[in-house]
Amino acid sequence: MSAEPGQQIRRLRENVARLHAELTRYGLVAWTSGNVSARVPGQNLMVIKPSGVDYDDLAPENMVVCDLDGVPVEGDLAPSSDTAAHAYVYRALPEVGGVVHTHSGYATAWAARGESIPCHLTAQADEFGGEIPIGPFALIGGDDIGKGIVTTLAGHRSPAVLMRNHGVFTIGRDARAAVKAAVMCEDVARTAHLARALGEPLPMAAADVDALYDRYQNAYGQRSPSPASP
Numbered sequence: 650m651s652a653e654p655g656q657q658i659r660r661l662r663e664n665v666a667r668l669h670a671e672l673t674r675y676g677l678v679a680w681t682s683g684n685v686s687a688r689v690p691g692q693n694l695m696v697i698k699p700s701g702v703d704y705d706d707l708a709p710e711n712m713v714v715c716d717l718d719g720v721p722v723e724g725d726l727a728p729s730s731d732t733a734a735h736a737y738v739y740r741a742l743p744e745v746g747g748v749v750h751t752h753s754g755y756a757t758a759w760a761a762r763g764e765s766i767p768c769h770l771t772a773q774a775d776e777f778g779g780e781i782p783i784g785p786f787a788l789i790g791g792d793d794i795g796k797g798i799v800t801t802l803a804g805h806r807s808p809a810v811l812m813r814n815h816g817v818f819t820i821g822r823d824a825r826a827a828v829k830a831a832v833m834c835e836d837v838a839r840t841a842h843l844a845r846a847l848g849e850p851l852p853m854a855a856a857d858v859d860a861l862y863d864r865y866q867n868a869y870g871q872r873s874p875s876p877a878s879p
């Protein structure tokens with residue numbers, strides 16, 4: 650990014666504040682739960698939601714800038730209580746530019762059972778390249794959630810992980826991609842739940858999952874670069 654640092658952070662504050670509206674639009678969050686963050690490219694910083702602020706009141710000014718140890722460096726409010734997990738992911742995975750966390754209902758129901766979502770749908774093959782994996786149980790506060798996310802995602806193509814007894818964490822090249830993964834994770838979790846409720850979903854051949862993933866990731870959509878905002 651060519652913008653000077655102050656301008657870059659201002660744009661990311663706007664982008665992250667606006668992306669939170671997608672979590673409510675798609676019904677992924679209740680009350681003040683859920684959060685979006687973005688890495689500040691080229692700096693050891695991230696922009697994240699403040700803790701306990703109503704979604705209607707989220708604005709560029711009240712986003713919190715933290716370093717990648719989760720320590721606030723800009724902003725008057727305390728950052729999200731999930732900041733340590735986001736910071737751990739940015740430290741461990743340099744290619745990740747955005748992180749999202751929700752307790753979206755259907756996906757979190759799979760997490761409550763400690764069950765990964767097997768790939769029975771072309772839409773899941775497209776976006777997740779296979780199963781959406783289940784990560785370990787971890788208490789909030791230290792690095793345990795972040796470690797669980799990174800360790801679990803390492804063996805999968807999925808940008809989403811279901812943390813056991815907790816909820817969904819997603820990653821992306823930027824915050825918008827991580828929000829998309831959170832939306833698609835809930836969509837897939839819902840359909841997979843309905844399919845299972847009605848019977849036994851049919852398996853897909855691994856080669857077909859690979860072919861769908863490759864096509865969607867490399868050839869699908871418009872050829873212009875992805876816009877920075879929704």
Ligand SMILES: [Zn+2]
Nearest residue numbers: 750752815816
């Ligand atoms: Zn949570």
